[in-house]
Amino acid sequence: MSITISKFEGLVAAPFTPMDKSGEVVYEKISGYAELLDKNKVVGAFINGSTGEGVALSQKEKMKTTEAWVKATSDKKQLKTINLVGGTSYQECIENAQHSAEAGIDAIALLAPYYFKPGAAGQLAEFCAKVAEAVPNMPVYFYHIPVLTGCNVSMFDFVQEADSMIPNLAGIKYTHEDFMDFQSCMNFKNGKYDMLWGRDENLLSALVLGARAGVGSTFNYAAPLYYQLIDAFDKGDLGKARQLQQLSIDMIRLLGKYGGIATGKAYMRYIGFECGEFRLPIKNMSNEAYKAFEKDVQGLQMQELFSTL
Numbered sequence: 001m002s003i004t005i006s007k008f009e010g011l012v013a014a015p016f017t018p019m020d021k022s023g024e025v026v027y028e029k030i031s032g033y034a035e036l037l038d039k040n041k042v043v044g045a046f047i048n049g050s051t052g053e054g055v056a057l058s059q060k061e062k063m064k065t066t067e068a069w070v071k072a073t074s075d076k077k078q079l080k081t082i083n084l085v086g087g088t089s090y091q092e093c094i095e096n097a098q099h100s101a102e103a104g105i106d107a108i109a110l111l112a113p114y115y116f117k118p119g120a121a122g123q124l125a126e127f128c129a130k131v132a133e134a135v136p137n138m139p140v141y142f143y144h145i146p147v148l149t150g151c152n153v154s155m156f157d158f159v160q161e162a163d164s165m166i167p168n169l170a171g172i173k174y175t176h177e178d179f180m181d182f183q184s185c186m187n188f189k190n191g192k193y194d195m196l197w198g199r200d201e202n203l204l205s206a207l208v209l210g211a212r213a214g215v216g217s218t219f220n221y222a223a224p225l226y227y228q229l230i231d232a233f234d235k236g237d238l239g240k241a242r243q244l245q246q247l248s249i250d251m252i253r254l255l256g257k258y259g260g261i262a263t264g265k266a267y268m269r270y271i272g273f274e275c276g277e278f279r280l281p282i283k284n285m286s287n288e289a290y291k292a293f294e295k296d297v298q299g300l301q302m303q304e305l306f307s308t309l
Contacts, residue, residue, distance in 0.1 A: 003139055003168045007194040008213035011227065012044030012082070013037050013220045014051040016265050017065060019276035025061050026276070027068045034072035036273055038079050040223040040307040043213070045069060046109065046173065049084045050148060051217040051264060056279045059092065063099050070104045080106040082173075082215075084143060085131070087111025093131040097138065107139035107170060112151035121157035129165045139170035145198065146176055156184040159193060173198050173215050183209045200226070201252045204245040207233045218252060221267045225251075225305035247302050254300075258293050259283050266293055272309050 015037070018029035037045060047069050048054035048062050057065065066083050073079045083105045085096035093110060100108050110128050118124040132140045142162075146152045155172055162169050171194030174182050186195045186209060197206035200216035203226060219226060225248060232241040255263040262278040266285050269275070270293075277284040285293065 003137065003170070005139065005170050005192075005194055007171070008044055008080070008196060010041065010043040010213055010230075011219040011223055012046050012080075012196060012213060012215040013042045013223070014046045014049045014215055014217045015069075015220060016217075016268060016275040017048075017052045017057065018274075019279070021276065023277070023279050025057070025065065027064055029275075030065070030068040031072040033273070034069070034076060034079060036307060036309060037220070037223075038073075038076045039309075041078075041227060042219060042223050043078055044080045044082060044106075044215075045073065046082045046084065046215045049109070049143065050145065051220075051261065052084075053279060053282075054084050054086070059095070062096060063103075066096075066100055066105060067103050074104075082107045082109050082141060084109045084111060087143075087149070088113050088115055090127055090130045094134040097131055097135045101135045101138050105138075107141060108135065109141040109143045109173060111143045111145070112149045112153070114149040114151065117149070117151050118153065121153050121161045124151065124153050124158055125161040125165050128162060128169075132166045132168050136168055138168060140166065140168050141170050141173055141194070141196070143173045143198075144176055145173075154178075154181055156181050156188070159185055159188050163189070163192075170194050171196060175199060175215075177202070179205065179209060182206070182211075186210055201249050202245070203248070204229060204233060204241055207241075217261075217264050218248065218267075220264070221271045221273075221307050222248070222251060222302075222305060223307045225302065228305065244305075247300065247305065250300055251297075251302070254293065254296055257296070258285055258289060263293070266290055267297070270294060270297055271306050 018026040175198030197214040229244040
């Protein structure tokens with residue numbers, strides 16, 4: 001029996017995992033984090049993902065993080081949670097999926113195995129089905145991010161295989177640049193699946209194809225920027241939408257300039273919500289570098305487009 005898919009509309013943030021100076025998870029900060037997202041009209045939290053350092057957390061830490069997010073969002077009807085349960089060992093994924101269901105998570109997500117990689121869509125669908133059948137009443141998303149997993153299976157091929165194998169497949173978090181593949185997935189069976197765009201820097205292009213929701217790390221600290229972009233697009237003001245997308249690109253370029261994914265926590269520090277640092281082997285920013293970063297952020301002249309506490 002298939003489940004009813006309730007599609008997202010709006011921004012789904014991929015939260016950072018708050019940590020202290022010794023690299024331990026600070027679960028107590030998650031309630032405030034949920035308040036921040038809710039205040040800025042974010043509609044979902046995709047937890048334990050790339051931004052959340054899920055692959056760097058232990059099983060126990062991932063489970064405690066899951067429980068903390070469920071507790072933090074229990075009184076926020078707008079803010080739904082998707083938990084990335086893993087992707088290398090299906091036994092571990094099943095354990096996390098069943099714990100997610102017991103804890104009260106709204107949906108789970110699966111990653112492609114990134115050590116022994118599936119060579120074809122059928123193999124990938126079989127792996128996902130093995131986990132999905134353990135939580136038959138739970139919506140299951142697939143997280144497509146080939147730049148990190150090295151699994152380059154076409155998602156259109158995947159949905160064709162998975163459609164009959166995974167009754168509770170809800171959709172795909174699509175973090176790749178293949179717009180042809182993305183659009184084909186969007187149109188599969190008259191838009192059956194919830195397609196969540198995963199590249200903040202070209203959200204506008206996905207909106208043109210019909211996307212109505214995205215999952216991204218920059219939505220943590222710049223949700224107003226993207227909601228204005230979506231509003232401009234919906235009103236047909238493409239000039240303004242393109243201008244806002246360029247601001248997004250300029251903001252994201254600073255991630256690369258200052259070392260990559262860890263710079264996202266520097267942005268969180270900038271808006272006033274300290275998340276600590278990333279675990280090794282990710283390189284973190286020095287205090288001296290942060291001062292230069294802060295000047296560059298101020299140079300973007302987009303203060304009113306950052307999320308507010």
